[in-house]
Amino acid sequence: MSGLVLNNVSKQFGTFTAVDNVHLSVPHGTFVCLLGPSGCGKTTLLRIIAGLEDPTNGTILLDGADITDVPTHRRNLGMVFQSLALFPHLSVGENIAYPLRIRGAAREEQKKRVDELLTLIHLPGYGDRPVSKLSGGQRQRVAIARALALSPKIFLLDEPLSALDAKLREAMQVELRQLQQKLGITTIVVTHDQREAMTMADTVVVMNGGHIRQAAPPIEIYRKPADTFVADFIGSTNLIETKADSSGAATIFGQRVTGLALPAGAQKATISVRPEDVHLTAPGNGAIDGTVTFVRDLGGTIETFVEAGGQQIVAVSTPRERPEVTAGQAVGIVLSPDVCVVLKQ
Amino acid sequence: MKREPPQSIADYGPLFFPAGMLLIFFVVPFGTMIAVSFFQRQEGGFYTPAFVFSNYERFLSAFFGGVLGFSLMLAVTVAICCVVLALPFTYLLSRLSRRLQVIWLVGLLSVLSLSEVIIGFAWSTLLSRTAGLSNLFVKIGLLDQPVALFPSFGAVLTGMVYQALPYTILVLYPAIVRLDPTLMEAARTLGSSPIRAFFNVLVPALRNTIMATLIMVFIFALGSYLLPQILGRPQHWTLSVLITDQAIYQSNMPFAAAMAVFLVLVTLGLVALTLLIGRKGEKA
Ligand SMILES: Nc1ncnc2c1ncn2[C@@H]1O[C@H](COP(=O)(O)OP(=O)(O)O)[C@@H](O)[C@H]1O
Ligand SMILES: [Mg+2]
Numbered sequence: 001m002s003g004l005v006l007n008n009v010s011k012q013f014g015t016f017t018a019v020d021n022v023h024l025s026v027p028h029g030t031f032v033c034l035l036g037p038s039g040c041g042k043t044t045l046l047r048i049i050a051g052l053e054d055p056t057n058g059t060i061l062l063d064g065a066d067i068t069d070v071p072t073h074r075r076n077l078g079m080v081f082q083s084l085a086l087f088p089h090l091s092v093g094e095n096i097a098y099p100l101r102i103r104g105a106a107r108e109e110q111k112k113r114v115d116e117l118l119t120l121i122h123l124p125g126y127g128d129r130p131v132s133k134l135s136g137g138q139r140q141r142v143a144i145a146r147a148l149a150l151s152p153k154i155f156l157l158d159e160p161l162s163a164l165d166a167k168l169r170e171a172m173q174v175e176l177r178q179l180q181q182k183l184g185i186t187t188i189v190v191t192h193d194q195r196e197a198m199t200m201a202d203t204v205v206v207m208n209g210g211h212i213r214q215a216a217p218p219i220e221i222y223r224k225p226a227d228t229f230v231a232d233f234i235g236s237t238n239l240i241e242t243k244a245d246s247s248g249a250a251t252i253f254g255q256r257v258t259g260l261a262l263p264a265g266a267q268k269a270t271i272s273v274r275p276e277d278v279h280l281t282a283p284g285n286g287a288i289d290g291t292v293t294f295v296r297d298l299g300g301t302i303e304t305f306v307e308a309g310g311q312q313i314v315a316v317s318t319p320r321e322r323p324e325v326t327a328g329q330a331v332g333i334v335l336s337p338d339v340c341v342v343l344k345q
Numbered sequence: 346m347k348r349e350p351p352q353s354i355a356d357y358g359p360l361f362f363p364a365g366m367l368l369i370f371f372v373v374p375f376g377t378m379i380a381v382s383f384f385q386r387q388e389g390g391f392y393t394p395a396f397v398f399s400n401y402e403r404f405l406s407a408f409f410g411g412v413l414g415f416s417l418m419l420a421v422t423v424a425i426c427c428v429v430l431a432l433p434f435t436y437l438l439s440r441l442s443r444r445l446q447v448i449w450l451v452g453l454l455s456v457l458s459l460s461e462v463i464i465g466f467a468w469s470t471l472l473s474r475t476a477g478l479s480n481l482f483v484k485i486g487l488l489d490q491p492v493a494l495f496p497s498f499g500a501v502l503t504g505m506v507y508q509a510l511p512y513t514i515l516v517l518y519p520a521i522v523r524l525d526p527t528l529m530e531a532a533r534t535l536g537s538s539p540i541r542a543f544f545n546v547l548v549p550a551l552r553n554t555i556m557a558t559l560i561m562v563f564i565f566a567l568g569s570y571l572l573p574q575i576l577g578r579p580q581h582w583t584l585s586v587l588i589t590d591q592a593i594y595q596s597n598m599p600f601a602a603a604m605a606v607f608l609v610l611v612t613l614g615l616v617a618l619t620l621l622i623g624r625k626g627e628k629a
Contacts, residue, residue: 051533052530052533052534071533071538072530072533072534073533073534073535073537073538073539074536075534078534078535079531079534081527081530081531082527083525083527085525085530087528087531087532087546087549088550089550098532099535099536102535102536102537102541102545103536146535147534147535149535150535150536156534
């Protein structure tokens with residue numbers, strides 16, 4: 001198949017396993033975000049793809065060809081490092097022209113391509129400036145331009161926006177996504193910011209402890225998390241224990257939930273319900289009994305904390321559907337089966 | 346934080362100690378030497394205060410000019426050899442594990458503790474015909490019969506490079522360790538082989554450090570006076586050898602002082618020139 005495929009890839013540092021048996025396929029032209037907490041192996045995986053780190057196990061295929069043993073400089077990829085790694089002794093234009101110079105491109109050709117790229121990153125006329133005189137956002141763009149100078153097959157970025165302030169970061173996320181779509185280049189971005197991943201990615205790859213926990217489009221990651229880690233890591237959620245009663249039907253806190261099915265043969269499972277999917281009604285009538293403990297009215301949203309079955313459940317609603325509840329009031333919790341996601345154990 | 350300009354004498358307090366040290370250990374001896382260089386020599390090893398230029402006049406001959414030229418050439422060659430050897434070595438060293446780096450650095454420091462005399466005699470043995478390396482070359486078939494590799498220019502150069510190399514490495518090491526390792530990796534992702542990246546990223550990025558190291562080794566090598574004597578022929582003797590000879594064996598202090606002053610001035614001139622050229626290159 002065309003695109004990048006990782007088979008069985010593992011990386012050990014001494015006895016520590018940083019990347020554990022990873023399978024991933026990235027079709028040509030897609031935008032993938034590697035998302036996970038700090039230390040989960042995202043950078044290591046990206047470096048393996050770049051050839052800067054040798055995998056202990058496994059193979060890497062690019063458009064069907066095995067590139068596991070191809071050295072970095074022959075892999076035809078562009079990479080933006082977390083530190084940006086702009087060459088301090090070269091000007092902006094010379095930095096961008098560096099890969100062209102290495103390939104022995106003619107001077108006019110170099111100049112033409114540099115001008116083209118400077119326009120692409122909205123910094124026309126900056127070619128002669130020293131790198132040290134640029135702002136953080138401008139350096140970011142220069143690093144991107146340099147990585148794209150040879151029109152690589154794969155574009156890798158390691159936490160490219162983490163050094164920027166919040167406002168600029170949001171703007172750059174959109175810009176980066178638009179740039180990727182314009183060029184149609186296969187792009188893999190490492191981030192620990194889920195908002196960033198949701199904004200940019202076609203596929204979000206959630207990692208933890210060196211494993212891939214789930215790889216899916218952003219909305220599916222949010223709507224159908226595979227396990228408790230993903231459900232908890234992406235947005236906020238209510239994790240609720242479900243048990244099978246004697247007849248095999250699913251119950252929550254002893255109350256039967258019609259329409260909810262446990263995996264075949266399972267006696268209990270954990271389900272994830274997003275706060276905005278929790279509905280509060282009058283008690284009784286088949287609803288789960290609970291008591292309101294606190295109401296946080298944020299204007300735009302209202303969070304209601306309900307105690308049920310010894311656990312706290314959060315419901316979020318908009319002011320339009322404002323639930324008329326106060327602390328201490330008894331309420332009924334309605335969970336419709338289609339919003340309850342049964343998680344893998 | 347805004348610093349106030351010094352208000353009273355007491356505010357200059359922190360400067361007193363270094364200024365005093367500089368005065369006692371540099372200004373006074375150097376001043377004495379300049380003064381002595383103008384003194385009149387007396388037969389029998391003494392000198393009387395005077396203000397004569399004869400010591401400098403004597404120096405302005407083809408012989409001393411040649412020695413000065415050779416000394417400068419030797420020092421420059423040693424400096425270049427040291428930096429050329431030390432750069433790749435130190436770069437590779439910086440990529441080893443912490444533990445191995447410490448072992449290497451301790452080893453290098455211990456070479457520093459060897460005196461010039463020991464280094465000189467060790468190399469004279471290693472390069473000799475009877476017990477030297479050439480016997481080894483004969484064993485492995487590189488040579489037909491052992492040869493004496495000293496005294497010669499090559500032997501002087503080898504000894505001096507050996508002596509100065511640890512300094513060079515220890516001066517380069519902090520700068521190379523501090524250099525962002527992703528610079529080299531970035532070069533590789535941009536299509537540069539590791540060796541090319543070394544030359545077109547690491548070397549230019551360390552330009553100023555390399556310049557400073559060259560100057561340091563150059564000055565260090567200029568002062569060497571034992572190794573040229575032990576490992577070289579008289580035509581390989583440096584100005585430092587002649588200064589020692591005049592000062593100690595000929596008891597001609599004024600002439601030795603004049604040569605020393607001249608050497609210092611030429612050295613300062615060369616260093617200033619190098620820095621000037623470096624500054625120009627920076628701007629371009
Ligand atoms: N060169 C290395 N030697 C030893 N351990 C390493 C090395 N590189 C990374 N690690 C370890 O591997 C784990 C994953 O690191 P990394 O991939 O950088 O995480 P992330 O980018 O997700 O924050 C970390 O625990 C880190 O300490
Ligand atoms: Mg990282």
